[in-house]
Amino acid sequence: MLYQHAAPASVPREGRRASRRCGFIYHLGHRLKAKSALDKRPRNEGLNALTWNYPTTGENEEPQIEAVLTEINGYTTSDGQLVENYKKLKADGSTACGCWIYSGVFPREHENRARKREPQGLYGHGWGFAWPSDRRILYNRASARPDGTPWSEKKKLVWWDESRGEWTGLDTPDFTVTKRPDYQPPQDAKGDEALAGDKPFIMHPDGFGWIWVTSGLKDGPLPAHYEPLESPVRNLLYPRQQTDPAASRKERPDNPYAASPDARFPFVLSTYRLTEHHTAGGMSRQLPKLAELQPELFCELSPELAASRRVANGDWVKISTPRSAIVVRALVTGRMRPISLNGKVVHQVGLPYHWGYRGKSKGDVVNDLLAISEEPNVRIMETKALVCNVDPCSPPAKALHSAGGKP
Amino acid sequence: MSTTAFLTDSTLCIGCKACEVACKEWNQIPDDGLMWSGKSYDNTVALGASTWRHVKFVENTPIPGLGGNSPQSAAWSFSSDVCKHCEEAGCLEACPTGAIVRTEFGGVFIQPDVCNGCAYCVVACPFGVVDRNERDGRAFKCTFCYDRQHAALEPACAKACPTKSIQFGELESLRRAAHQRLNELEARGVQDAHLYDPRESSVKGTHSIFIVRGDPAVYNLPSAPDVPTVHLRRGWTAAAVAAGMLLTGTALAFLGGQR
Numbered sequence: 001m002l003y004q005h006a007a008p009a010s011v012p013r014e015g016r017r018a019s020r021r022c023g024f025i026y027h028l029g030h031r032l033k034a035k036s037a038l039d040k041r042p043r044n045e046g047l048n049a050l051t052w053n054y055p056t057t058g059e060n061e062e063p064q065i066e067a068v069l070t071e072i073n074g075y076t077t078s079d080g081q082l083v084e085n086y087k088k089l090k091a092d093g094s095t096a097c098g099c100w101i102y103s104g105v106f107p108r109e110h111e112n113r114a115r116k117r118e119p120q121g122l123y124g125h126g127w128g129f130a131w132p133s134d135r136r137i138l139y140n141r142a143s144a145r146p147d148g149t150p151w152s153e154k155k156k157l158v159w160w161d162e163s164r165g166e167w168t169g170l171d172t173p174d175f176t177v178t179k180r181p182d183y184q185p186p187q188d189a190k191g192d193e194a195l196a197g198d199k200p201f202i203m204h205p206d207g208f209g210w211i212w213v214t215s216g217l218k219d220g221p222l223p224a225h226y227e228p229l230e231s232p233v234r235n236l237l238y239p240r241q242q243t244d245p246a247a248s249r250k251e252r253p254d255n256p257y258a259a260s261p262d263a264r265f266p267f268v269l270s271t272y273r274l275t276e277h278h279t280a281g282g283m284s285r286q287l288p289k290l291a292e293l294q295p296e297l298f299c300e301l302s303p304e305l306a307a308s309r310r311v312a313n314g315d316w317v318k319i320s321t322p323r324s325a326i327v328v329r330a331l332v333t334g335r336m337r338p339i340s341l342n343g344k345v346v347h348q349v350g351l352p353y354h355w356g357y358r359g360k361s362k363g364d365v366v367n368d369l370l371a372i373s374e375e376p377n378v379r380i381m382e383t384k385a386l387v388c389n390v391d392p393c394s395p396p397a398k399a400l401h402s403a404g405g406k407p
Numbered sequence: 408m409s410t411t412a413f414l415t416d417s418t419l420c421i422g423c424k425a426c427e428v429a430c431k432e433w434n435q436i437p438d439d440g441l442m443w444s445g446k447s448y449d450n451t452v453a454l455g456a457s458t459w460r461h462v463k464f465v466e467n468t469p470i471p472g473l474g475g476n477s478p479q480s481a482a483w484s485f486s487s488d489v490c491k492h493c494e495e496a497g498c499l500e501a502c503p504t505g506a507i508v509r510t511e512f513g514g515v516f517i518q519p520d521v522c523n524g525c526a527y528c529v530v531a532c533p534f535g536v537v538d539r540n541e542r543d544g545r546a547f548k549c550t551f552c553y554d555r556q557h558a559a560l561e562p563a564c565a566k567a568c569p570t571k572s573i574q575f576g577e578l579e580s581l582r583r584a585a586h587q588r589l590n591e592l593e594a595r596g597v598q599d600a601h602l603y604d605p606r607e608s609s610v611k612g613t614h615s616i617f618i619v620r621g622d623p624a625v626y627n628l629p630s631a632p633d634v635p636t637v638h639l640r641r642g643w644t645a646a647a648v649a650a651g652m653l654l655t656g657t658a659l660a661f662l663g664g665q666r
Contacts (some may be wrong), residue, residue, distance in 0.1 A: 276424065288437070292429070292439050292441055292450065293450055293451065295450055296441070298443065333468075334481055335483060
């Protein structure tokens, strides 16, 4: 979604002219270019050759947003006319475009669609601009049968209108509008023309959605079920392959793993976010009106698990993994429930991860519990599924004064 | 004269607390302090001198022993509470200084520069809304965003609510909207939703009405809120009778002594 925010009130103080994001980047660009102009080394050639000449308005010299948007949207190089959408872009140099998927956000003078605030219909067309071409649901051709009629009357998005000879519907078709459902490509067709009229996945060379993925995925070609690197159960689907063979465990003495299963760490641990905080809380824990809403790190335990470990709501508990241990308050809630896996009862422990050792609201660092590993495709560690142990413990000395909560 | 109101539809509330934060930001109220309550995700706990909107978290705990494989879902309900702005307001009637007034929008407003901190309003509120500021002892509560309404703006909480759980508008049209919503919910199979609008009680109706499911008392909404002054006649009668009896007893004692 391209969505242009209304400009905030200007800041009266001297030296704060770059109060708006676009203005900030524009003026930063000018400062960097001024520096690089004094230094003719080859590494500065790119910056020195960069055209950075947007017209500005007002005493704060804010760049004209329409000038920036013109470059993003695309224009004809001969006379600077805006192009209507990405289909009007040419590969011969007669048009220029900053980013093809955004083309169409500024199709003509005085029609900045990123500023539109008039939502209409089920999918809110007219509120901002969804790339590409204001399509609200990608691959929406798949909502219709191969013959072009909707699969479901209730969930229909686009369909083929035989009388007008084009695709129409509740959303902007994510498909060549005039391509008939029964279109068959000629033998030597290329690009979009090589895709038949019943092939909705237009970004794939064969137009199909893929379960069998022959390139790109490091652990393809078929989806498979692997257990996390630490799991309380064995892989029932592939008994001889417990975990993703392509995952990197990065195992070292300071990055050890529990066995699967491991009697020392019988519970599943998952980390997640709260509405009130942002990522590790670096910003939100500094704001008193957010920090008061979630003022302290806690773990969530089911009543069953809490009873088995003799933990009451509000008690302090130690959560440990093979890497580390942290001390947190226990929030005992029926929302957390043990699950039964192949006849074995497995308890879950939930931990929001927004705390650290600085700020108005402080707490132990949950990420210390995690193993450093890499999933093969996106190379992210397993933060949502690992194992842990929970033990009651005494409150940390620094927390004694605040224990007890509100009267 | 328009009489404005809140319709808080708890069936739409997602518990984001944006109303609490927007209220505090607009009205420049301080935080309550960083104190973890252990009560679900609710750490502001109740309406108070520095919390004029409060989101209640109700955990409808499933039957114990049923595990996560059970199809029975554990519903988590939320509802944003606020001053009710009663038609017959206990706080207004109790205030001896005239600090509490009825505004042209139908709301009940405490003038902080007139309030002397006597706290009669605190005990007179049938909903437990009014609270004294610990610092200087004056009473505070929701102003119904009197300043914003003057500028033809909706209150900050309603403006910030991302799901339209908090709606602001003319009281009668909100009542109609509420009944339409209840019909909609019933058509969808929600049988236990109803409108909390205590017109039959001695507060004679409020400018904050609520759609809740189940027992409204769970959401801090008493089924029969009473403005304390309805007990005045009985109270004075009892006092008069007691005084009369004491007087008679005393008189009798003196008469007996003369014998």
